[in-house]
Amino acid sequence: MGIGMTMTQKILAKHAGREMIREGELIEAKLDLLLGNDITTPPAIDCFRDSAFGSVFDKDKIVLVPDHFAPNKDIKSAEQCRKMREFAREQNITHYFEQGQAGMGVEHVIIPENGLARPGDCIIGADSHTCTYGALGAFSTGVGSTDLACAMATGTTWFRVPGAIKVILTGNLNPYVSGKDVILSLIGKIGVDGALYRSLEFCGEGVAELTMADRLTICNMAIECGAKNGIFPVDATTLEYVRERVPGYADQPEWLFPDEDAVYESILEMDLSSIRPVVSFPHLPSNTKELGTFGKIRIDQVVVGSCTNGRIEDMRKAAAILRGRKVADGLRAIILPGSQKVYKQALEEGLLAVFVDAGCVVSAPTCGPCLGGYMGVLAKGEKCVSTTNRNFVGRMGHKESEVYLAGVEVAAASAVLGYIGSPDELSEA
Amino acid sequence: MKITGRAIKYGANVDTDVIIPARYLNTSDKNELAKHCMEDLDPDFVNRVKPGDIIVAGPNFGCGSSREHAPVAIKASGIACVIAPSFARIFYRNSINTGLAILECEEAYKDICDGDELEIDFSSGIITDHTAHVVFRANAFPEFIAEIIEADGLVEYTRKKLGK
Numbered sequence: 001m002g003i004g005m006t007m008t009q010k011i012l013a014k015h016a017g018r019e020m021i022r023e024g025e026l027i028e029a030k031l032d033l034l035l036g037n038d039i040t041t042p043p044a045i046d047c048f049r050d051s052a053f054g055s056v057f058d059k060d061k062i063v064l065v066p067d068h069f070a071p072n073k074d075i076k077s078a079e080q081c082r083k084m085r086e087f088a089r090e091q092n093i094t095h096y097f098e099q100g101q102a103g104m105g106v107e108h109v110i111i112p113e114n115g116l117a118r119p120g121d122c123i124i125g126a127d128s129h130t131c132t133y134g135a136l137g138a139f140s141t142g143v144g145s146t147d148l149a150c151a152m153a154t155g156t157t158w159f160r161v162p163g164a165i166k167v168i169l170t171g172n173l174n175p176y177v178s179g180k181d182v183i184l185s186l187i188g189k190i191g192v193d194g195a196l197y198r199s200l201e202f203c204g205e206g207v208a209e210l211t212m213a214d215r216l217t218i219c220n221m222a223i224e225c226g227a228k229n230g231i232f233p234v235d236a237t238t239l240e241y242v243r244e245r246v247p248g249y250a251d252q253p254e255w256l257f258p259d260e261d262a263v264y265e266s267i268l269e270m271d272l273s274s275i276r277p278v279v280s281f282p283h284l285p286s287n288t289k290e291l292g293t294f295g296k297i298r299i300d301q302v303v304v305g306s307c308t309n310g311r312i313e314d315m316r317k318a319a320a321i322l323r324g325r326k327v328a329d330g331l332r333a334i335i336l337p338g339s340q341k342v343y344k345q346a347l348e349e350g351l352l353a354v355f356v357d358a359g360c361v362v363s364a365p366t367c368g369p370c371l372g373g374y375m376g377v378l379a380k381g382e383k384c385v386s387t388t389n390r391n392f393v394g395r396m397g398h399k400e401s402e403v404y405l406a407g408v409e410v411a412a413a414s415a416v417l418g419y420i421g422s423p424d425e426l427s428e429a
Numbered sequence: 430m431k432i433t434g435r436a437i438k439y440g441a442n443v444d445t446d447v448i449i450p451a452r453y454l455n456t457s458d459k460n461e462l463a464k465h466c467m468e469d470l471d472p473d474f475v476n477r478v479k480p481g482d483i484i485v486a487g488p489n490f491g492c493g494s495s496r497e498h499a500p501v502a503i504k505a506s507g508i509a510c511v512i513a514p515s516f517a518r519i520f521y522r523n524s525i526n527t528g529l530a531i532l533e534c535e536e537a538y539k540d541i542c543d544g545d546e547l548e549i550d551f552s553s554g555i556i557t558d559h560t561a562h563v564v565f566r567a568n569a570f571p572e573f574i575a576e577i578i579e580a581d582g583l584v585e586y587t588r589k590k591l592g593k
Contacts, residue, residue, distance in 0.1 A: 026573035043457040043497055051584050052593060069455060076455035128495040128519055144497035144523035145457075150587040158573065192442055193489035197518050226489060228518055284442065371451035371494070392446040392493060394469035 004259025006164040007231055008199040011139040014255065015122040023163040023263070028156050031061065032138075033116060035125030037107055037367075038066040040145050042080045044126060045087045047149035056091045057155035063095040063116060063125075064088050065107040068367045070099050073374040105339025105365040108132040108220060108307035112212075113341055115245030119234045120253040124148070124157055129307050129389065131222045134231035135215035137238055137256060141229045162228045164199040165190075166264040169206025171273035176423055178317075179214030180309060180387065180407035183221040184278045186270065188288030196226035198265060201258065203233055206272045212241045213313035220308045221389050224285040233257065279385070279420055280405035283393045291410060291422050301384040302333040302415035303396075304408055305363075306370045309387035310338025312345050314408045319351040321412035324429035327359040328418030334361045334369060334376045360415070372396045378403075385414045430551045432509050434481035436558075438543040441487030443470065445499040445520065448491065454498055462498050463505035480507035483549070485541045487513065491520025500529040510549055512537050512556065512567070525574055526583040532556065532567035540565070 005013060005020065013021045015029040036044055041064055056062055064084055069077035081099075088096035095116065097104040103114050108129050111117050119137035124130065126148040133140040143157065151157045167186065187194070200222050202215075210218070215232050222230030232238070234252040242249050277291040304310075304318045315337055327333045335355045337343040343365060346352050355362050361376075369376030370388040378384055378397030383404065386396065391403035404420060413423040447470040449462055456462070467474035484503070490513035491499060500523045503511065514535040516524070524531045530551065537556050541547065545560035554567040570578065580586040 024571075026571070039451075039454045040495065040497070043501075046457070047584060051588055053587075053591070068451075074455060080455060080457075126495055126497075128493065130495075142495040142519050144495055144519060144526060146497060146526035146583055147522060150583050153591060154587060160571070160573075192492060193515065193517075196489065196515060226492065226517060371446070373451055373454075377452075390444075390446065390493060392444045394450050395446050399469040 004261040004263065006199060006201055006262045006264065007233065007256070007258040008139050008164060008201065008229060009161060010255060010258065011120055011122055012159060012161060014120070021161050023161050025161045026158055027161060028158050029122050030156055031124055031151055032121040033061055033063060033123040034148060034151050035063045035107060035111065035127065035130060036148050037068050037127055038070055038077070038081050038084055039068045040126035040148065041084045043145035044149040044152065045083055047146050048152060051149070053149070053153035056152045059092050060094045061155070062093050062152060063111060064093055065097050065110065066099055067106050067365070068371065069373050070366060071364060073368070100340065102340060105342065106307045106310055106367055109310050109338035109342065112136060112216060113245065113339055118242060118246055118249065119238060120256045124151060128223045129220050131227065131229050132216055132220040132307060134219035134222065134229050135212060136242060137232060137234040137252065139229055139231065142223060162197055162199045163265045164201045165195055166267045167200055167202045168204040168267065168269045169202060169272055170204050170269065171206055171271040172209050173272050174276065176277050176409045177275050178407045179210060179217035181275050181278050182214070182270070182272065183218040184280050184285065184288050184405060185275050187221065187225045187286045188278065190225050192224060192284055192286045193226040195222070197228055200227045200230040202231065207232060208235060208237070209272060211313060212237055213311045216311065217308055221285070224389060277407060277410050277422060279410065280391055282391050282402040282404070285389070285391060285405060297383065297420045299385050299414060299419060300331060300382040301376060301378065302331065302411050303369050303376055303384060303386040303388060304411050305336025305338060306367065306388040307338065308389045309408050310336055310342065310365070312342050314387065315342060315346045315351050317408040318412040319354040321409055321423055322358040322360065322416065323354045325358055325416045325426065327415050331415060331418055332361065333359065333415040334363060336363045337365055339365050369396060385411045385420055387411050431548060432481060433546065433548045434483045434509050435479065436485045436541050436543060436545040436547050437478065437482050438541065439470065439484065439486040442489045442492055443486050444493035445491055445496050446493055448499040449496065449502040454496060457498060459501050459505035462502035466502040466506040475506065478506050478508065481509045482507060483547050484508055484511040485538055486511065487538055488515045490516050492517035495519045497523045497527060500524040500527050504529045514538050525577055528582055534565050534567040537565040
């Protein structure tokens, strides 16, 4: 029986000023970054003001992003965005991202993109998908608005030290299989509470096979099996990504690795070469089925984008399928580049023209349709294939609508086919 | 502290999207949110809930979105406590922080039926089902959570820490 710490525990110990911490302990940790959006920040601001907290602990370490119901979808949403904007101005918040401005986009796309998350950081955000930055070797997790308000005042928060599930990745990915299929398969295997309160620590030779976009997608959905965080080791891919975005970033912290005798609650092995494209059926992300194992399901809408799959790699994959093809009759395909940067790059690479020629709606970066906010809400009985992260009852609209979660290539192919299908089923463009 | 109320029962994995659908998140007014609590899971909830009622649900209650609007809506609807075998971790934090009482108890979920008259003694964690004449013991809160509850929530705890 080992006595060492997991990678997550190493980060938490460092931020708690401790040599050693143990699963189950309460610690108070210093935070490197805090995040809020236009849904979760307004209640945090009320709490911050009602409690007379005064000033934020560090104006450079708070990121505020109006992305959920922005560009403002209605008057109430506009008021919420204004409240956040005024607070950002009043507190002189450095990283407030105004709609449309440089660096703006969906929160979990822009934080890594703008070099605001680094290996070894300790990050919280009032958004459940804050766990995304584990891809960079950071500890990051979601909290609520009151936690955000208190942490904005103190720069610290409490954590119960989590145990971990070690996920050993081996092998190589098959064509049309991406990080999305890896995480959906894992959730399908362990269930929506399979990692409740715990860390998912990825390791193994298969890690090198995964791009940063794949890793971001995988960690993004760690919450969908209840995990506190998902985390990848830092390797050449991470360092290349971070050095391009964080000015002066040299090397990973020398303490940032799990101890050789780290204690894990369980160990899972995943052979990447055994993973096929999967689809999560309504109404749980764990309800996965391999493509080809179910009959023809006609669909009304396809969404490509979100904090899960709104990066340039995703746009390129969608365009490769849609180039020279048309969206099926009577189907709406909505493409949402995840940030202004992704949007511009897609524009320069000619991808947006491919989408428009194929008959897609191309939207500004927003979370809108993923949570049934706007820009693609579903009517009663409608079915949608989406590259987003949740397919709960009513998630994207009417409670009798259905969301099927999938990777980008399956979503794009399904838009052309009119039913849930594979790129292999498409005729020559 | 003791409370009594009627059980309202739900299954496993009750997510925050059904507790309060995102279409209502353009406000954080608790009374507005309460009007739509549980709407996509149980449209009749808002009509039948009475102040003091107790939700008894399956594992992983409150999974999904971090929206604090979920425990706020439940509390504002009149629910006095939620009992479940386990809670999603963000919902757990949010409930402690916003003062919604929650208790972890697997047996209570298995045995309590919708409509049963319940009594909860928070100091001992004892749940009594007066309809079925059964008694359950909920998991005790970890010490530090009890401290936050004792300090009257995270805000007061933080104010004390800041010396305000």
